[in-house]
Amino acid sequence: MAGEGVKLFGTWASPFVLRVTLALKLKGIEYEYIEEDLSNKSPLLLQYNPVYEKVPVLVYGQKPVAESLVIFEFIEETWKHNPILPEDPYERAMARFWAKFAEEKCLPAIFNAFCKLGEEQEKFVKEAKENLRTLEEGLKGKKFFGGETMGFADVFAGWIPFWVRVMEEIMGIKIVEEESLPLISQWFEDILDFDIVKESLPPRDKLIAHLKAFRERVHGSSA
Template sequence: MAKEVKLFGMWASPFSRRVELALKLKGIPYEYMEEDLSNKSPLLLKYNPIHKKVPVLVHNEKPVTESLVILEYLDENWETHPSLPQDPYERAKARFWAKFIDEKLLPTVSKLGHMAGKEKEDAIEETQQQLKIMEDGLKGKQFFAGQRIGYLDIAANVLI
């Protein structure tokens, strides 16, 4: 049975870029559906009625939402280029750091554009400290996963 994959995304969404990167690394053919988030399509609202945002991966008419969840779904359904480590402890660490990026680092970075003065200086310092923590995880490695791009590398792609 052919597997139909569609990705509802937006060109400026780093979260959509995560999923696109994973699909390309795995060699999964997919149809890309560009969304205008100021005028959301009925299909986006159908497939993601809770959050009404991108990305949404639709696999055989079954929607999967949230970029990190989608990355795990892709790993579970396509064996090519696995992104999560095989070792349960390493897998848990990758998930922890991906959550750190989404819940700690990105909110700090996104605040920077709306701040000034001392508040902005403090946020810059906090961002630098958080990036240093991430950088320490790369010591001696080309990628977080070692010698090839993995889950955490894809998750961290939003920082570029």
């Protein structure tokens, strides 16, 4: 379905941009993707998002919308076909609950586990595992958080399977193991096997190099 001049400003390594990409593709909305260099932001990006000056930014009819959650709500309300949020009010609330939990609990713990060393890293690895074990509650009896197909929480947490596996490889530490997190582990496989996810992910080798360099900069600045 034509997006009538929809543009998405993003950067290839951003999981937040991936969320918007997945939402657009689940909706079947055609869009133009514009890659941004965040070390040399374009005048258009600064014009469209003067408050945060970051991606993602969705532009529709020359009107910009920033921040992945706000963009998602805009997409869902503007294009009613192929709804990503369920119709039932309780199910909608639960979808938002698990998306919020993944955002506020899982993301920081995973990120800190990747950035820290020694005892601090051990603490955050443990926290990440505990939070992911809680996240499993939203998957009980279901393939995806959205049921038999991807839903809102899957879109918002859909970066986790790919990024975590790359981070584990770089750290040499496992966060998600089948024995301790069977539902999350299977969800990882199902998400990574989903066609629109596969076609939207960045090249693995490129992301490994990017995250290795980022981690080295963090450790260098804290030395």
